[in-house]
Amino acid sequence: xxxxxxxxxxxxxxxxxxxxxxxxxxxxxxxxxxxxxxxxxxxxxxxxxxxxxxxxxxxxxxxxxxxxxxxxxxxxxxxxxxxxxxxxxxxxxxxxxxxxxxxxxxx
Numbered sequence: 646x647x648x649x650x651x652x653x654x655x656x657x658x659x660x661x662x663x664x665x666x667x668x669x670x671x672x673x674x675x676x677x678x679x680x681x682x683x684x685x686x687x688x689x690x691x692x693x694x695x696x697x698x699x700x701x702x703x704x705x706x707x708x709x710x711x712x713x714x715x716x717x718x719x720x721x722x723x724x725x726x727x728x729x730x731x732x733x734x735x736x737x738x739x740x741x742x743x744x745x746x747x748x749x750x751x752x
Contacts, residue, residue: 646699650678653685653696656745659730662716663689666747671716675702675742686750693750705738714746 657666657674665671666689681687681696688694702711707720717723724736 647679649680649682651676651680653681653687656680656687657689665716666694667692669749671714672748673711673714673744673746675715675744677742679743679745681745687747694747695750696745696747698744698746700744701741702744703738704736704740704742711744 656676657663657671662671662674679699681699683696683699685696686693687696707723709719712718712720712723715723717726728734728736
């Protein structure tokens, strides 16, 4: 696996996404680079979440189930939100992203 390109503190930063994680509606995030290792702890509003899986995926492989992991109802909803964050970004099926799956850390 390649080296991380950013830190886990930057994995989930959008306030609406933080709320989705805290409510259990978002259990994964996709990034252009690798932000975390398996077993790393992400802290959001004093709550800890452990990274359980990190893997590469293309945008063309995304399914509605993957979109639900992100807290959206469909791939199209997810796509439109991402494109609204990143003006001018192309959405190409062969583009690779890094998937980071996480769950609440056990107390």
